Amino acid sequence: MKDLPLYEQIADQMHEQIRNGVYRSGDKLPSVRSHGKTLNVSISTMLTAYGLLEDRGLVEVKPKSGYFVKAHRTQTLPEPKFVTETVSPTQVTSLQRVMEVLKASADPGNISFGAAVPAADFPALTHLKSLFAQKARQGTFMGVGYDSVHGNQPLRREVAKKAVEGGVYIAPEEVVLTSGCQGGIALCLRTLTQPGDIIAIESPCYYGMLQLVEALQLKAIEIPSDASTGMSVEALKLALEQWPIKAIVCIPNYNNPVGALMPDDHKQALLELANYYDLPVIEDDIYGDLGYQSRRPRTVKSYDTQGRVLLCSSVSKTLDPQLGIGWILPGRYLQQLQYERFINSVFSLRLQQQAVAEMLAHGGYDRHLRTASEAYKQRRDHLLDLVARHFPKGTRISTPLGGFVTWIQLPLHIDATRLYLSALAKGIVIAPGELFSTNPSKFRHSFRVSYAEPWTPEREKAIATLAHLVAQEQ
C-alpha cells in the first residue's frame, strides 16, 4: 500500500468503503474539495483518485452534482435447478466431512466461505460486549441457584415482542429458551419422534439437520427444493400420501443452504397439508430477521390456528453463535417441550440471557438488523458479480433475498468435493454439496458459499482462484 501513489491509496480506501457497504448504490461520495481538505491532498489528486474509481466501474459522475456509487450488479447468472423427484426415506450415515469443513472454517489461516457464521464487523457487537461487561460488573447474573426452569423472563418477553413481526402473537410464558436453534430443533425432534420414524426435510438440507437425524436414529425423506421458493409443497404432498411421515421440518425464510424464500401461499399450503395429516411442523426461522426487503417475511406459524407449528430460532445468525441463545415457540406442545428442556439441562446461560434481553429491548437490535441486512445484500451483490465474472459458462447461482448463504451449481461434470479439496490445499474453504443430502452424490457438482464477511482483496482473489480451479477441472 505504502508504495502506491497517493491517488491510488485514496481510491483503494474508497473502493473498500463501497465494497463494505459504507457507500451504497446511488450514494454521493464526499465532494472532491471537502474530501481533499479532510485528507490534506490537492484537488487534482482527488480528481485522479475518483477518476480511478470511475475506471473501475464503481462510480459515475453526474454533471454539476458530483460522484455517485453505481449500481453494483452488472452481470447475472441463472438460478440453480434441482431434480424434482423424491426418493425413499434414508438413514443418514457418517457426516465426518462436516466436522472437517467446520474445523477448516474456524482456522484463521484459511479464507473461509464455509461455515454460515455472521460477520463480526458491526458496531452492535461492540455494544453487546459492553453490555456483557456492564452485566458482569453489576453481578446480577451471579448468585447461587437455578433460574426459573423456563429461563430468563425479560428475554422471553422480548422474544414474544419480536415474534409479532413474523405475524405471531404469543405470551412470554409460551416461549421456551434453548441452547441455540439447533438445541431447540433437537428438543422438538426428541419430543415428537422415536428412533426409526420418518421426518420430511428439505433437499438440499442444512447439514446440522442431517446430523440430528443421524443422532436421533430417524429416517429422512428429502423433499426437493426450488432455488427461489424453497421446499416444494407439491412434492411434500406426494411424500405424505406415500409415507408415514411423523413431522415436517422446514426453513421457509431464506433457507440454508440455498437462501430460498417460501412465498406466503406456499406457507399456507404447507400448513394445510400438516392440518390434513395432523402433523407437527418444525419451522426453523433463524434467518427470518435478516431480509433485504422492507417487510419482514411472515412465518408458517403466523397462519397456524391449531398450535401445530413449533417455531425455532436463535440470535446465532443475527448476533453471534457463541451466545448460545435460542428459543422455541412450541404452540400446543408447550408442556411437553418444557419437560423435555428440563430433563436435558436445568441450568441457563444467565449472563448471556440478560445481555441479549437488554440488547433486544434497548440496545439497538433492530437498527443492527437493518445495518447487517443492508451489508449482506451488498456483499451478496458483489459475490454474484465476482462469480459471473470469473466462473465458466454453465455455472448457476441462487440470489437470496436475505441471510448470507448462497448455492453455486457447477457444470454437471465438475466434482465439488474435488474442488473443495484442491481449494483447501490453497487455504480456501467452501462447503461441498455432499454435506447437504443423505445421498453424497446428489449435489456433487454444487457447493454452498457463505458471504457474510466483508470483501477484501484476498477474499476477492479467493473467488477467482476457485474459478481457476474449476477451469482446471473442465
Ligand SMILES: Cc1ncc(COP(=O)(O)O)c(C=O)c1O
Ligand atoms: C438453518 C439453520 N438452523 C439452525 C442452525 C444452528 O443454529 P444455532 O447455532 O443457533 O444452534 C443453523 C446454523 O448454521 C442454520 O443454518
